[in-house]
Amino acid sequence: MQHFTAHLHEEAGTIALGAALARALQPGLTIYLHGDLGAGKTALARAMLHALGHSGHVKSPTYTLAEPYSIAIDGQTINVIHFDLYRMTSAEEFLEAGFRDYFNHQTICIIEWPEKADAVLPPPDINISLAVAGEGRDVELQALSDQGVECLTRLKFAPNL
Numbered sequence: 001m002q003h004f005t006a007h008l009h010e011e012a013g014t015i016a017l018g019a020a021l022a023r024a025l026q027p028g029l030t031i032y033l034h035g036d037l038g039a040g041k042t043a044l045a046r047a048m049l050h051a052l053g054h055s056g057h058v059k060s061p062t063y064t065l066a067e068p069y070s071i072a073i074d075g076q077t078i079n080v081i082h083f084d085l086y087r088m089t090s091a092e093e094f095l096e097a098g099f100r101d102y103f104n105h106q107t108i109c110i111i112e113w114p115e116k117a118d119a120v121l122p123p124p125d126i127n128i129s130l131a132v133a134g135e136g137r138d139v140e141l142q143a144l145s146d147q148g149v150e151c152l153t154r155l156k157f158a159p160n161l
Ligand SMILES: Nc1ncnc2c1ncn2[C@@H]1O[C@H](COP(=O)(O)OP(=O)(O)OP(=O)(O)O)[C@@H](O)[C@H]1O
Pocket: 008, 009, 010, 011, 012, 013, 014, 035, 036, 037, 038, 039, 040, 041, 042, 043, 044, 060, 084, 112, 135, 136, 137
């Protein structure tokens, strides 16, 4: 499956999607999260991290731009980096922080506001777009690489929450 849409009636739907995605993720994936302020990007990233086994807080890395997590899955440690690039001011800032090094085969990168860094950001395997729709959110997932297609093919999600 390369393309998937759903309506998430309430935050529980976002959490369920995050959990379903967590089960389908593989190291090396780059996921862009699109959507306006308050669309639910951080809520989805947080749900993925919690479902992957991170038990602490997940706050938006508003000023640090990136927050690394180290997560043990089946005895293997993987890195997940949660970016929020809303306040990124220049490409140099991204490069000087060494963020390019995070994009490797051992790491999952989840990126809010990728539009702010499109000159320097590696391309996504999966694009996720969130939009306010009534009391809930519409979500669209699109795979853009073989690895992204494999991930969305593994995704098992019943959206009718
Ligand atoms: N499916 C949903 N239905 C209703 N509310 C939701 C849903 N998913 C998330 N929310 C709510 O949306 C609000 C904003 O979410 P969040 O902070 O994740 O937005 P964001 O896209 O990360 O915004 P920003 O661009 O400011 O970082 C939260 O209060 C969250 O509870």
